[in-house]
Amino acid sequence: MREQDDLMRHGIGFTSERTRERLIKRLIEEGVSNPKVIDVLRRTPRHLFVDEALAHRAYEDTALPIGNNQTISQPFMVAHMSELLLEAGPLDKVLEIGTGSGYQTAILAQLVERVFSVERIKVLQDRAKERLTALNLRNVVFRWGDGCEGWPALAPYNGIIVTAVAPEVPQALLDQLAPGGRMVIPVGPTGETQQLMLIVREEHGFSRRVLGAVRFVPLLTGPLA
């Protein structure tokens, strides 16, 4: 744990403790309330998940570019989605679609037993892997592929989190949700109003809760890069 703490604080001189604490305060003001989620966001160095040139902006509550036309999610959204996943209690197996920078992955890895993370862009996945290794987060496995298909070989999952928007919830992901399992996913047309949804697998069918407007990059299909 001591070693983990040291790793998490790596580069702290770069961004002052005060800047980081300001972000945490803002997340709480915006309604984030799960103490475990807040603690993990406080401990995780977001500046290690963006280019050095953008590191000074890493503790702003905003999405930032990570190359390949993709973005690291806004801290509030990462906290909010994590909180929604954990609302009904601890989770052991979580499937993440859209690894991107690996920031959401790193947060989840500290909140659940095991994370299975799928990314379609190889270079982003490679970088995310390196970051998680450097932070000594070992309970994550990565897959390069089309997340619309989920990761059937290891299904079912108690939680599924999708960090890119789809016009509809992919059927494969619904199929891979365990009984009582929860999925947090943005749904809607690209670039227009998208809604964050919480889907729960009930005894008979699925319940759906609409949580409000959001903006995400699209969930893509087709050849991988």
Ligand code: SAH
């Ligand atoms: N949670 C990430 C968000 C990255 S943006 C972060 O905070 O860094 C969304 C990510 O989803 C991008 O990396 C994009 O390449 C990926 N993505 C888009 N469509 C996908 C698909 N069909 N399968 C897997 N990943 C996909």
